[in-house]
Amino acid sequence: MTWLGNVGTHLLACVAACALALPAMAAEPGVTDNEIVIGMFAPLSGPLIAYGIQPVNAARMIYDDVNAHGGIAGRRVRVVVEDDKCTGSSLVAAIKKLVTIDHVFLLHGGSCTAALAAAREFVTREHVPLVMLNAAGDSLVFPPQREFFGSFQSTQRVYGAALAEFAAGPLKAKRVAVIVHDDDYGKSNLASVTATTERLGGKVVAVERIPPSITDVTAPLLNIRAARPDVIISGAYPAPAVLIAQKYAEYRMTATPLLQSTQGIPTPSVFAKNVGDDTALVNFYHTWAFNDIAEPAVHDRWYGMYRAAHPEDPDPGGFMVTGIPSALAIVATLRRLGCDVTRDGFVAAMDGLDLQTDLMAAPLRFGPDRHDALRGVRVVRFDGRTQTVQPGVYSWNGQDGN
Amino acid sequence: MLLSPLLAWVVPEYLLYIGNVLMMDAMLALGLDVLLGWSGQFAFAHIAFFGIGIYGTALLDMRAGVPFLLGMPLSALLAAAIGFVIALAAIRLRDVYLALATFAFALSMQWLIRTWDSLTGGPDGLRIAAPALFGIVVGTDRRAFVPMAMLLASMLAAMLHLTRSVLGRSLAAIRDSEHAAAASGIDVRRSKIAAFTISAFCAGVAGGSYTLFGSFIHPDDLGIWQLVQVLTMIVVGGSGSIGGVLLGVGLIGVLPELLRLAPAQWLVWQELAYGLILMLTVMFLPLGLRSVLRRNLRTTVPPRTRRGTPTMEHTAP
């Protein structure tokens, strides 16, 4: 329970200190004697609600828990939630409302990197810290920007690098085939797979960039089969990921391991049911940034907490946990600030974050020149029924594919 | 208009942003209405012309150093030129085929923007550098508000002129009956091409105006759903009339922002609500909300006393 801290002992000291610091802080937006306002935004409508509704609920659960335990330095956390629809214009409207109408202290949200990028100039100009919820694209944290903190469940660079490393290491693969989408996720996934593979002495023998709307994956899989790879790395989204696994089995390619990035497999049991044929999964691996698969105790704790906090949603999907790490990082940083809560102070404190949690595969770390929190993920073998976490954490070295 | 400089300084940036978006949507919708409401053609290409306006203005500024005041009209002209070529090829098609051909054009343009990385930034989107007007860098909602209002005002003036012009009357005639229009000497083909071109030009201007306050554009923002939003505005307000279109832009544009006041769990049903609004409007108010507002203002009942010597007399059947 590192993140909860020693609430009782600090409380009195802080309240006293805050009373002294009060006049200096009156000007900081979103912070009063007894309240810190956090502006959250995520897709609550439209095609991508799976990345918004439950993660936001999970983050709120963390804040509610903090409040239930006395708040942070005597202040309660108040959350204002807005819908961003995962479109640029709606997201910018949401952020501008949160900042200029609700006067929030910081922004916490964003599930879609491309939409979030539309807010870059405004956030930078207003100097509002923006902690990304679960966006897994790279464009806002590479190169790092002062106000943006992200990659709490890692980014495409990490997924790509981890799978390439796993392929070169335990699987001893020399020839790698890559299948990704023709969007920003696909671009950075491919870049880091290529760079890592080449660094480790392997070779990318086939690159297939497919549209997310693809209905027939025959062509890319024929191309891959013709390239005779030792391993196939896929960065596809859920529906194409299923089509790929099916076609891969149909073409008897299951001797070649199939490695899938997280975004294609939100809930493994549903994925297996969709593929419909466990023989497709005899040699199947995927990345996962969380420890809830490896350790049932971790799973039970966080899912139990969610069910208690949101009894109306008793069966959360696999992406629910993606709302948690960023909230934990915010709470930990606010605690370190104590009562002297300013935006500049928050940014500086975030830059020094080094948070070890039971939930994440690796520590969440920031630095002045590093605003991507998580660089290590686990690789999980999945045969359609059971998930076996492979030993070790696979990490991105911070350079490949930059 | 006179108030706008004042407004731009006292109003929170969020509201200014909404205002700017509404003004841009108004230009987009007015342009689409030239095609849909005036000449009765149904086409999806509008969103592509909007994209050409955005990417054209931004790239001319950033890559070639062409200032906004030159780059925006140039991009709009480019949109108009492409619109003209499409019109030449597509205008002879029947209604449905025109809709389908332009549907395909809009989607392939989106694909082209997404795929042509080196020019457009492709799937990473494009950061738009703030343009300068007369040496003043704009790029924020506050500074863009007045130029946006001026752009919209000029477009409104042009539209008013168009409604009173012979071309405007010809388009209205084509919308109501192509046969009667042609038999009365209206060159239907030429008028339709003109409407298509003007419409594309307006979309280009609307796109160019986006660079005044928008700092980023992504190919995902140029999809069919965005066009359906504009379409909803026109249909709900009342197509074929400037006032109706502005009314629709105001209502439908503000709706998602009003919904922010609603409980979060309602938001999931937004899409359904849009569909319902669209259907109910075309079912019960084929001329849009405007017709409700105007019903009391303008009467179409003929006067009781009549002068002149009628050659033919009619009583109601």
Place this chain on the structure above:
Amino acid sequence: MTALFSIRDLGMRFGGLLALDRFAMDVAPGSIHALIGPNGAGKSTVFNCVSRFCTPFAGDIVFDGRSLLAEPPHRIVRLGIARTFQNVELLDRMTVLENVLVGLTSHVPRYIDFLPGARRIAAERHAVRQAEETLDALGLLDWRHATAGTLDFGRQKVLDLARALASRPRLLLLDEPAAGLRNREIHQLDRLLVDLARQRGITIILVEHVMQLVMSVADRVTVLNFGHRITEGPPEAVRGHPAVVEAYLGRDAHA
């Protein structure tokens, strides 16, 4: 007699259906020429060919010594041919006045939109005055600001005619002007047509089912069935023609 307007061996096909088969007719200047025949005989197709809405595969249409087949639809009215429509093709959402202004299109210079303000306004005023004269002549002036779609059917038919007359045609094609009118109205139409032809010298081709009108006003009648010309002649001669009685009059006489 030199014909102002003649149709020569016209052939028109819709898919597999032969709509017109070597159809021919000549119309003398200043005359009222009726074109009759049962439903689907091809009468409206003749008009649509003249309006250039459809293109025949054979034959020619000549007006004033000039072939119409080379002309696009909007040029026809400029040559002096105006028409009305069987089911009334009004510009429903425009006002009565605007409908007639549209009819004046062929007399408005095409560059008018680009004229300087004062001259444009003067030209527009002139057009409105002409339109109002036409409306006045047909008794629709009081409705000039009404939306055309809201008029009753009878007035809509008059407006359709007003729009056609506004172009000051030399040849007027009327597609069932009497359909749906009452007896009294038909009587007035009768007077109007005669007036147009005798006083204003407008040549009229009349497609009509109301035989009472045809027999009263027509100088000449052409009978059409299955795309063929069955017979042609003065009304009295046609009335007694056995093919006509069988194909057409026998059924419609009761109407």
Place this chain on the structure above:
Amino acid sequence: MLMLKLLQAAASGVVTGCIYAMIALSVVIIYKATEIVNFAGGELVMVGAWLGLLLVGYFGLPRPVMLLAVPVVLFVLGAAFDRLALGRIARRRPSRRLEHATLVVATIGLSNLLKGAVRGIPYTQEVRRLPPLIGGAPIFVGDVVLERQDLAIVALAAVVMLALWAFFRYTLPGKALRATSQNARAAALVGIPVAGMRMSVWGLAASLSGLAGVMLAPKLLLTPDMGDVVTLAFAAAIIGGFTSLPGCVVGGAILGIMQNLVGTFIAPQAIAVTPFFVIMLVLLLRPQGLFGDTVGVRRV
């Protein structure tokens, strides 16, 4: 190897093409009867598929019952849409031209409505799949792999196409529908209930879409956005001429094969744009498609 690639791409393309064809058939019969392009065609497929999953997966109904129930429910949905929305629009006619745009807008409204309704159900947030009706090991023809369910899809598309063709050609209601579509006024004169005909066409098309959804769900995967596939159905229909039933199937197969060939020999990135190019090219060069019986070009 090249030959094998070519054959496999073609075989698989035919199957996907038949999926497009099934949806295209529904779009085309509506167009033939009412001259409306149904932009909600894909959403009807989507609703059918989710409904099938609901009946089998949640209520545990046996499959034959589901196969019967889905078309029935969809028939009601389609007929109700025509009756309540389109019929009302067609009756009050501000102007003929406007009416057409309005009817298209109504189908766009229906598309959003259905999508939004399904999206509101939390279960649909994740991609789902309906297990195939026919399972079993794939069949090898030489080195070309053919899945049994794929063969079933091809067979079904052919059967549905033939059945519809026969229906329109030989049965009385079918003939009445054809007459209605060719000349509604004349049809009304000879006593065909035009409004009822239109309604049943919509019902028929919707139930066909629903059936297609149930059959295709194992291959397409269920999401609230799966209706976007209607674009591909449009392309298939346009290749075939947009009014021809066999044209849908041939057009679908051509498109499916073309997409796979483009993906295999040019770049998979170009797969998405292939149907759009096909639509534009066909409309530019040969608007009547391969088998269109009406010319898509007007004189005015």
